[in-house]
Amino acid sequence: xxxxxxxxxxxxxxxxxxxxxxxxxxxxxxxxxxxxxxxxxxxxxxxxxxxxxxxxxxxxxxxxxxxxxxxxxxxxxxxxxxxxxxxxxxxxxxxxxxxxxxxxxxxxxxxxxxxxxxxxxxxxxxxxxxxxxxxxxxxxxxxxxxxxxxxxxxxxxxxxxxxxxxxxxxxxxxxxxxxxxxxxxxxxxxxxxxxxxxxxxxxxxxxxxxxxxxxxxxxxxxxxxxxxxxxxxxxxxxxxxxxxxxxxxxxxxxxxxxxxxxxxx
Amino acid sequence: xxxxxxxxxxxxxxxxxxxxxxxxxxxxxxxxxxxxxxxxxxxxxxxxxxxxxxxxxxxxxxxxxxxxxxxxxxxxxxxxxxxxxxxxxxxxxxxxxxxxxxxxxxxxxxxxxxxxxxxxxxxxxxxxxxxxxxxxxxxxxxxxxxxxxxxxxxxxxxxxxxxxxxxxxxxxxxxxxxxxxxxxxxxxxxxxxxxxxxxxxxxxxxxxxxxxxxxxxxxxxxxxxxxxxxxxxxxxxxxxxxxxxxxxxxxxxxxxxxxxxxxxxx
Numbered sequence: 001x002x003x004x005x006x007x008x009x010x011x012x013x014x015x016x017x018x019x020x021x022x023x024x025x026x027x028x029x030x031x032x033x034x035x036x037x038x039x040x041x042x043x044x045x046x047x048x049x050x051x052x053x054x055x056x057x058x059x060x061x062x063x064x065x066x067x068x069x070x071x072x073x074x075x076x077x078x079x080x081x082x083x084x085x086x087x088x089x090x091x092x093x094x095x096x097x098x099x100x101x102x103x104x105x106x107x108x109x110x111x112x113x114x115x116x117x118x119x120x121x122x123x124x125x126x127x128x129x130x131x132x133x134x135x136x137x138x139x140x141x142x143x144x145x146x147x148x149x150x151x152x153x154x155x156x157x158x159x160x161x162x163x164x165x166x167x168x169x170x171x172x173x174x175x176x177x178x179x180x181x182x183x184x185x186x187x188x189x190x191x192x193x194x195x196x197x198x199x200x201x202x203x204x205x206x207x208x209x210x211x212x213x214x215x216x217x218x219x220x221x222x223x224x225x226x227x228x229x230x231x232x233x234x235x236x237x238x239x240x241x242x243x244x245x246x247x248x249x250x251x252x253x254x255x256x257x258x259x260x261x262x263x264x265x
Numbered sequence: 266x267x268x269x270x271x272x273x274x275x276x277x278x279x280x281x282x283x284x285x286x287x288x289x290x291x292x293x294x295x296x297x298x299x300x301x302x303x304x305x306x307x308x309x310x311x312x313x314x315x316x317x318x319x320x321x322x323x324x325x326x327x328x329x330x331x332x333x334x335x336x337x338x339x340x341x342x343x344x345x346x347x348x349x350x351x352x353x354x355x356x357x358x359x360x361x362x363x364x365x366x367x368x369x370x371x372x373x374x375x376x377x378x379x380x381x382x383x384x385x386x387x388x389x390x391x392x393x394x395x396x397x398x399x400x401x402x403x404x405x406x407x408x409x410x411x412x413x414x415x416x417x418x419x420x421x422x423x424x425x426x427x428x429x430x431x432x433x434x435x436x437x438x439x440x441x442x443x444x445x446x447x448x449x450x451x452x453x454x455x456x457x458x459x460x461x462x463x464x465x466x467x468x469x470x471x472x473x474x475x476x477x478x479x480x481x482x483x484x485x486x487x488x489x490x491x492x493x494x495x496x497x498x499x500x501x502x503x504x505x506x507x508x509x510x511x512x513x514x515x516x517x518x519x520x521x522x523x524x525x526x527x528x529x530x531x
Binding site: 061064065066067068084085087088089090091092094096097098100101102103104106107111114115116118119120121142160163 | 334343344347348352403404405406407408409410411412413414415416419522523525526527
């Protein structure tokens, strides 16, 4: 079966990187949480690692355009994130799961995802199908008509993922998506991540180094608001083969990089 | 579609004839999608193996429908409510309507004092703005803040719900007390627009609290204490209020993009 393909689907992208930051600074309150960050991300799954307070959440907020960069340049999907006039169009192609995923207890799963699809200005005719598909992708089809207050923490997290992917975003931002998922669900989630990363840019902020090694095509390590390392998960594992503290080679690689960065600065 | 597919083409398509290349079958499929007549004709060309397959699929679909979950009821009114209102508004609506009623009763009991309905009308919508757009009262604030409708559009929807809730009781009270509608409506709308304008900078809830408290302290309380209607609320002030309402609304619309960021949710 063939389907009509609209012009913007086949239009070549006019930007080199989905996320392109140059000397980016972002404030969290009065503090500069992201300070002079240089980052270029393309299609694939990017794992954003860093210790607590490294500026991960602030960076995710800047990438999701809810916080305006204080300085530098941030271009998302080819449009400037500091320009308020182009935000509306840009946000239609964005999916975002914040760290503190708030929800309305009396909404059902379907109602909530439908509401988020409407907020992202999907065409009304496409919403019911897209909602059903995203709920099935996070394996919640059997609970689709349950109220959110009756779901467990892991299920709520999956509702959060469903609302983020409902509009098939070109740039998907997930802040701590694996919190509260049991091991089996985490394995399923990694499979979903790999599927999503095949044709869009996915940024996953996490504390769990093993998630990054298992599911990401690219590792980004930040500390003190600046980029420490960007490379392949295999590079991280290789670094951890000699020295460092941690239980797995990847964790040892992570601590080695952080220690090297801290002693250098 | 202007021309129908020929019988020979449909027969070749149904039989999976290799003589019909990819481009040819695409053209047939594109036509079939929009033409019931040709679909009917195609069904006649279907051979026994295809009919058997279709019967099997039909049986499986029927079974799925019988055993699967029942279709959910569509509740259109819930969808409308979700898209326009915030749940946090319900307690506010009850409290504010009660306050308007109390002011109205006091006005009737003490007709020689300055009208409480007039003094409270400008801040009645502000109480709703405190809860409609705030990170403390809207649990999904951060998820919503990152969407394309978030911003002045969604905020205006919620503001309209607030005004639609609070204006009818005020209108009823004002009409019964014989006040001209413009005397309470214009200050009300001006302060609401001022909240939208200021809210983009310091947060809508903060702006509403600030303007509301400012109004009560600077205008309403002195009016009650001195038992005189404040200058601002005298009938000659109407032109000034009308001008202020237009200017502040225009400025708020110009600064619409302020509401797209988290700062607006403070």
